[in-house]
Amino acid sequence: MESRFNHQTEEDKIYESWEKSGFFNPDVCVDKGATKSDADTFSIVLPPPNVTGTLHMGHAAMIAIEDIMVRFERMKGKKTLWIPGTDHAAIATQSKVEGIIYKKEGKTRHDLGREELLRRIEEFATESHDTIVGQVRKMGASIDWTREAYTFDEKRNFAVRTAFKRMYDDGLIYKGYRLVNWDPKMQTTVADDEIEWIEEKTPLYYLKYGPFTIATARPETKFGDKYIVVHPEDPRYSQYNHGDQIELEWINGKVVATVIKDDCIDMEFGTGAMTITPWHDATDYDIASRHNLEKEQIIDYRGLLLDIAGEFKGQHIKKARPQIIEKLQSKGLVEKIDENYVHKIATNMRGGGIIEPQIKEQWFVAVNKPFKIKNSKIKGINSGDEVTLKKLMSYVVESEQIKIIPDRFNKTYFQWIDNLRDWCISRQIWYGHQIPVWYKGKEVYCDVTAPEGAGWTQDEDTLDTWFSSGLWTFSTLGWPNETADLKNYHPTSVIETGYDIIFFWVARMILMSTYLLGEIPFENIYLHGLVRDSQGRKMSKSLGNVTDPLDLIAKYGADAVRLSLIIGAAPGNDSKLSEDKVKGYRNFATKIWNASRFVLMNYEAPEKGVEPQFTEKDLAYLKEFDETKDEITKSLDKFDLNRAGEIAYHYFWHTFADIIIEDLKNRLRENADKENRLAAQTVLTTILSGSLKLLHPFMPYVTEAVYRELPEELKKKEFLMLENW
RNA sequence: GGACAGUUAGCUCAGCUGGUUAGAGCGUCUCGUUUACACCGAGAAGGUCAGGGGUUCGAAUCCCUUACUGUCCACCA
Numbered sequence: 001m002e003s004r005f006n007h008q009t010e011e012d013k014i015y016e017s018w019e020k021s022g023f024f025n026p027d028v029c030v031d032k033g034a035t036k037s038d039a040d041t042f043s044i045v046l047p048p049p050n051v052t053g054t055l056h057m058g059h060a061a062m063i064a065i066e067d068i069m070v071r072f073e074r075m076k077g078k079k080t081l082w083i084p085g086t087d088h089a090a091i092a093t094q095s096k097v098e099g100i101i102y103k104k105e106g107k108t109r110h111d112l113g114r115e116e117l118l119r120r121i122e123e124f125a126t127e128s129h130d131t132i133v134g135q136v137r138k139m140g141a142s143i144d145w146t147r148e149a150y151t152f153d154e155k156r157n158f159a160v161r162t163a164f165k166r167m168y169d170d171g172l173i174y175k176g177y178r179l180v181n182w183d184p185k186m187q188t189t190v191a192d193d194e195i196e197w198i199e200e201k202t203p204l205y206y207l208k209y210g211p212f213t214i215a216t217a218r219p220e221t222k223f224g225d226k227y228i229v230v231h232p233e234d235p236r237y238s239q240y241n242h243g244d245q246i247e248l249e250w251i252n253g254k255v256v257a258t259v260i261k262d263d264c265i266d267m268e269f270g271t272g273a274m275t276i277t278p279w280h281d282a283t284d285y286d287i288a289s290r291h292n293l294e295k296e297q298i299i300d301y302r303g304l305l306l307d308i309a310g311e312f313k314g315q316h317i318k319k320a321r322p323q324i325i326e327k328l329q330s331k332g333l334v335e336k337i338d339e340n341y342v343h344k345i346a347t348n349m350r351g352g353g354i355i356e357p358q359i360k361e362q363w364f365v366a367v368n369k370p371f372k373i374k375n376s377k378i379k380g381i382n383s384g385d386e387v388t389l390k391k392l393m394s395y396v397v398e399s400e401q402i403k404i405i406p407d408r409f410n411k412t413y414f415q416w417i418d419n420l421r422d423w424c425i426s427r428q429i430w431y432g433h434q435i436p437v438w439y440k441g442k443e444v445y446c447d448v449t450a451p452e453g454a455g456w457t458q459d460e461d462t463l464d465t466w467f468s469s470g471l472w473t474f475s476t477l478g479w480p481n482e483t484a485d486l487k488n489y490h491p492t493s494v495i496e497t498g499y500d501i502i503f504f505w506v507a508r509m510i511l512m513s514t515y516l517l518g519e520i521p522f523e524n525i526y527l528h529g530l531v532r533d534s535q536g537r538k539m540s541k542s543l544g545n546v547t548d549p550l551d552l553i554a555k556y557g558a559d560a561v562r563l564s565l566i567i568g569a570a571p572g573n574d575s576k577l578s579e580d581k582v583k584g585y586r587n588f589a590t591k592i593w594n595a596s597r598f599v600l601m602n603y604e605a606p607e608k609g610v611e612p613q614f615t616e617k618d619l620a621y622l623k624e625f626d627e628t629k630d631e632i633t634k635s636l637d638k639f640d641l642n643r644a645g646e647i648a649y650h651y652f653w654h655t656f657a658d659i660i661i662e663d664l665k666n667r668l669r670e671n672a673d674k675e676n677r678l679a680a681q682t683v684l685t686t687i688l689s690g691s692l693k694l695l696h697p698f699m700p701y702v703t704e705a706v707y708r709e710l711p712e713e714l715k716k717k718e719f720l721m722l723e724n725w
Numbered sequence: 726g727g728a729c730a731g732u733u734a735g736c737u738c739a740g741c742u743g744g745u746u747a748g749a750g751c752g753u754c755u756c757g758u759u760u761a762c763a764c765c766g767a768g769a770a771g772g773u774c775a776g777g778g779g780u781u782c783g784a785a786u787c788c789c790u791u792a793c794u795g796u797c798c799a800c801c802a
Contacts, residue, residue: 265802
């Protein structure tokens with residue numbers, strides 16, 4: 001044995017031998033007798049990384065955590081399945097590729113056309129996929145590659161169409177005119193959750209609106225405003241009654257304004273009076289809907305002003321604003337301007353532009369609509385019970401059929417559900433699952449496959465990417481076919497993902513699974529935090545503090561990277577990563593190697609007839625090891641990987657290496673007494689091989705490498721990976 | 726506006742349901758070149774556990790409160 005474990009040359013070889021053996025696949029484990037065929041199962045799906053690029057430290061942490069769970073459960077003898085895959089990430093990917101093409105060639109998607117753009121995206125996605133898969137392997141993931149899936153492959157597409165059709169038939173998917181988040185840059189709608197609010201210092205204009213003064217940050221939307229809304233109890237406006245009509249001079253001449261009284265008005269803000277633009281603002285839309293007011297479009301889908309803007313027609317809203325203010329000023333309608341106002345602007349967080357709400361016909365999932373559930377396996381809900389999707393989502397968590405780790409996220413989850421509105425699922429981008437609805441004249445047809453006969457055209461919209469990833473726990477297992485995998489491995493044991501996508505993804509998986517299968521998608525939700533830099537800053541390209549997991553792996557080895565992402569990282573909490581930390585755990589890997597080397601180089605095969613004669617201290621050492629093992633097992637069972645890792649680390653280095661080896665060293669050398677020597681050796685080999693098992697989920701490579709060096713009589717299996725916990 | 730975290734040694738964090746002189750890693754300092762390992766070993770210094778109040782025989786740990794930091798949610802034009 002060399003004096004150090006050479007991760008650069010050994011890790012890939014070890015991974016290859018694992019993968020080739022087939023033992024990442026539970027079927028092979030059963031066939032080859034490594035796992036009992038009637039063993040309990042443990043299953044987990046890899047949160048599919050977006051094919052928008054490469055993996056970052058957060059992904060590395062995710063893989064490390066999941067692989068620890070998987071290796072631990074596999075060693076405990078369970079039929080263990082971990083399914084890999086990637087996510088087409090519809091809008092994010094298209095946005096990214098469009099950006100690249102525009103930068104390189106100055107072309108837009110319309111220059112290329114649908115077919116060519118899709119081809120380019122596929123090309124990019126494939127490349128990105130290959131990189132990602134390579135990275136997952138590098139991390140040492142014991143994942144079943146034979147079951148790899150893509151959210152946009154044929155099988156998943158079939159699952160998506162099936163899901164859509166069922167929801168459509170149950171009336172849970174409908175097409176309707178609603179106020180939606182429109183991204184003029186990407187030319188598509190975006191879900192509420194996909195919006196990021198950014199603050200911007202924008203002047204707040206106080207405009208004279210007849211006898212009223214209104215405050216607005218967006219004068220360019222105000223052309224058609226003909227309702228003035230005040231609070232019913234506002235004494236300043238008590239002389240006006242709901243419904244009063246007042247003629248007044250406005251931007252482009254006279255308008256008749258109607259007074260509306262509504263208690264959603266904040267009397268403290270501005271002047272306590274506002275005009276509304278229902279077509280382009282959510283609050284205004286709600287007010288207008290409550291009072292049955294007219295709604296009129298002011299801005300088109302590209303962000304240009306419409307006819308109603310008169311002389312400003314055709315101008316972009318951004319350019320028009322100062323001119324509109326100028327005109328208002330010349331008419332004496334600007335009372336004052338508050339330059340220090342901070343306005344919140346909605347942006348599309350998937351690389352798009354500034355959101356302009358629009359009323360548009362879109363497809364929605366009705367979350368509050370009652371329906372009768374079929375085939376419920378959910379405890380407390382029977383088949384035929386009337387439920388809503390919202391109720392299903394909250395019930396399974398409330399009743400603790402799904403547990404969230406850490407549990408404080410329960411509150412976050414429920415709060416989100418309380419605020420949940422119908423989910424807009426149609427997108428006007430090209431990269432995604434096309435909606436399985438066809439039209440011919442006034443006829444509408446929804447099915448898994450296209451209708452017979454000529455003259456049908458398919459709906460051009462594609463589905464929100466989360467619609468397909470919502471099916472992930474079971475679409476990867478073969479649903480809608482009743483496969484053995486689905487039967488064996490669903491519900492999955494745990495979903496492990498970042499707390500930042502609990503709404504986007506976790507909640508939607510619960511929605512889809514409870515509705516479509518009548519069962520929970522997973523029993524546990526393990527949420528990890530963000531991996532930040534050593535100063536606690538978010539890693540970002542603009543800060544230049546992004547560390548590539550591959551660089552760290554090349555430098556210090558995957559084992560060190562894994563452990564440094566686990567220790568000091570409690571579920572749900574952000575963690576900091578520094579190179580020093582990784583270096584420290586690389587040193588630990590070397591320590592494991594050298595302590596093992598020492599034990600092995602002093603190893604002598606026991607002579608026949610010689611029985612070890614243990615001292616009391618020997619027995620105490622063995623007992624201490626057992627206690628440590630129990631503690632680690634308990635922690636892992638509770639998903640407390642952080643603690644388990646720390647105990648294992650500390651025990652191996654500072655108890656086994658520093659104390660036990662030091663103490664027993666001499667008895668190996670001055671071998672006056674064979675029984676005594678054998679006892680010392682037995683203590684060392686017992687604890688060593690036991691420790692290798694305990695450390696294996698955390699540091700699979702070094703431990704497996706050491707295992708190969710063990711004399712045959714100390715090994716029971718082909719791989720350490722397959723040893724009994 | 727609502728909710729959730731966090732505030733413990735120079736730095737990063739443990740400290741589970743309250744119980745002896747508050748722990749670890751990194752860093753610092755001293756010593757050590759014993760044939761497993763200098764990617765090492767032995768040892769040391771360093772903390773009024775954010776502030777205040779309370780419960781208790783006893784609190785970093787439970788309760789209240791203040792301050793600061795961070796995150797999420799929400800229809801303040």
